[in-house]
Amino acid sequence: MTQHLTIVNHPLVQHKLSLMREKETSTAVFRQxxxxxxxxxxxxxxxxLPMTTKEIETPLEKMDAPVLAGRxxxxxxxxxxxxxxLDGMLELIPSARVGFVGLYRDEKTLQPVKxxxxVPENLSERLVIVVDPMLATGNSSAAAVQMLKDAGATNIRFLCLLAAPEGVARMKEAHPDVPIVTASVDTRLNEKGYILPGLGDAGDRMFGTR
Structure with a gap:
């Protein structure tokens, strides 16, 4: 993955994102x-992802079949x-190792606090995919990626649902080697650091705490 920003414009992605943006969408539906x-x-x-082959036996004969390579x-x-x-991705990749970075944003400075x-061991030997629904100011995301680099990660990708131009620029400045995959780059941030038009606070809408 060479380009810094990939916007996934698949029709199903865009349709589901539009449903999530609607303020009347319930917590249960938003989560699903x-x-x-x-x-x-x-x-x-x-x-x-890197691939290799291994010999397997189908009901009819043996073959060299493609499988994922490496850790x-x-x-x-x-x-x-x-x-x-994370929950949805684990259904697709159940063998993945999982880590957590806890950050909150200081409401006055908009800076991340750990x-x-x-995180898993041997990060230097793994593809590391960082997930967060919102790439807003980019400060928390950049800080989290730096922590992972400090822990040994060298092959990192960042996956988010929505991004603001400011967040994309901040990540590119801090970590030009980390590709970003998102469903949308929205217009801008408001004075409180929320993405516009956005979908509100993703955590509040997911957990029903708004």
Whole structure:
């Protein structure tokens, strides 16, 4: 994956995203749509996984069959909203190793504050996919990626549902080697750092805490 930004414009992705944006969409439906859309986005972000072959036996004969190569990939959720994308992706990639980065945004400075960090071993030998529904200011995402690099990760991709131009620019400045896969780059951020038109606070809508 060479380009820095990939927008997944598949019709199913865009349709489900529109349903999620509607303010009348219930918590249960929002959560289900996020699970479904995460699998479609996971298809794109894992498109270039390394492959090898192994000999298997079908009911008719032996063959050299394509299988994934190397260590199991690592899915890293930026808490708490990242878990919504994580759940759907794990259904598609159940053997993945999982880690968590806990960050919250200081409402006055908009800067990230770390409160939890637990990730798999041997990150340097794994493809690491960081998941968070919203790439807003990009400060938390850039901080999380830096923590993962400090822990040894060298092959990182970032997967989000929505991005703001400011967040994309911040990530490109801080981590030009980390490709971003998203369903949409929206117009801008408001004065509170929320994406417009966006869909509100993804964590609140997912967990019913709005």
């Amino acid at each position: 749509l996020l699970r479904e859309i995460s699998q479609l986005l996971a298809y794109e972000v894992t498109r270039e 199991k990939l690592a899915l890293i959720s930026i808490l708490r909203a990242g878990n919504g994308l 409160y939890y960090f637990k």
